[in-house]
Amino acid sequence: MSTREKIIEVALRLFGEQGFARTSVAQIEGEAGLLPGGGGLFRHFRSKRELLTEAVTHRLAQRGDWEHLLDPEFSFVGMLDSIAPTASRVDRLLLLSEMGLARLDHNRDVSRILMRDNSIDDSVLASFRHDEYEVVMTVVTRALTELAGGADGDWPAAAAVLVGAVSHFWLMADIFDGEHPSGIDSQRYLRATAELVAARLDHASEQ
Structure with missing residues (x-):
């Protein structure tokens, strides 16, 4: 998977398990293989909310x-x-x-x-x-x-x-x-x- 796809998969799992509000950007970055808190997520998504929308759309498109x-x-x-x-x-x-x-x-x-x-x-x-x-x-x-x-x-x-x-x-x-x-x-x-x-x-x- 590309870095973007890893972020999506990790974020979707964490959002599902913990809830959107309780999942931090740093946690997503760490589990996706990026430096926690390093801002790597924002090279692919403008915000955590944009990531949520993209992740849901991505999963639903998998027919x-x-x-x-x-x-x-x-x-x-x-x-x-x-x-x-x-x-x-x-x-x-x-x-x-x-x-x-x-x-x-x-x-x-x-x-x-x-x-x-x-x-x-x-x-x-x-x-x-x-x-x-x-x-x-x-x-x-x-x-x-x-x-x-x-x-x-x-x-x-x-x-x-x-x-x-x-x-x-x-x-x-x-x-x-x-x-x-x-x-x-x-x-x-x-x-x-x-x-x-x-x-x-x-x-x-x-x-």
């Missing part, structure tokens, strides 16, 4: 295995038909939920910053809303519409419920050091969520 999901021509049902043709509707929704949980794990530090730190400014929230939340909502809404098989329904609202349920599990488990306070593991939780959304899809299909 990896999720990139193909953003193609408007991508078919969630088509993908499942090719890899798990006999999967039930619940199992298909379970897979969608697992993909969402994995994305939250990838964005761990960003999620911690957004959900725990009240010292961040509006530019970071705007970046997350535009570059992550709205993108995820589009993907999930499209998947639910496909799974509904053309049945009418408020699928954007259903997508918001599904995304919210998965996000809640991740957040609560993260707060309690990796284990949800209910003692329910991710598979049980996500399957229950999938069953609830599947029931809504079934109801729409019967109308």
Whole structure:
């Protein structure tokens, strides 16, 4: 990694673990291999706040295995038909939920910053809303519409419920050091969520 990339990765981890206000420039510089307090960070970023915005934007842009999901021509049902043709509707929704949980794990530090730190400014929230939340909502809404098989329904609202349920599990488990306070593991939780959304899809299909 370049020095700039090292600073971004270190800063994002520290912001996620300690909070923005409690993380010093000197600490970031030291862990990024620069002289602590030497001002090396400011050769790449004008301020700690600019670094925060850049770091969040950088992490959210890392699509990896999720990139193909953003193609408007991508078919969630088509993908499942090719890899798990006999999967039930619940199992298909379970897979969608697992993909969402994995994305939250990838964005761990960003999620911690957004959900725990009240010292961040509006530019970071705007970046997350535009570059992550709205993108995820589009993907999930499209998947639910496909799974509904053309049945009418408020699928954007259903997508918001599904995304919210998965996000809640991740957040609560993260707060309690990796284990949800209910003692329910991710598979049980996500399957229950999938069953609830599947029931809504079934109801729409019967109308």
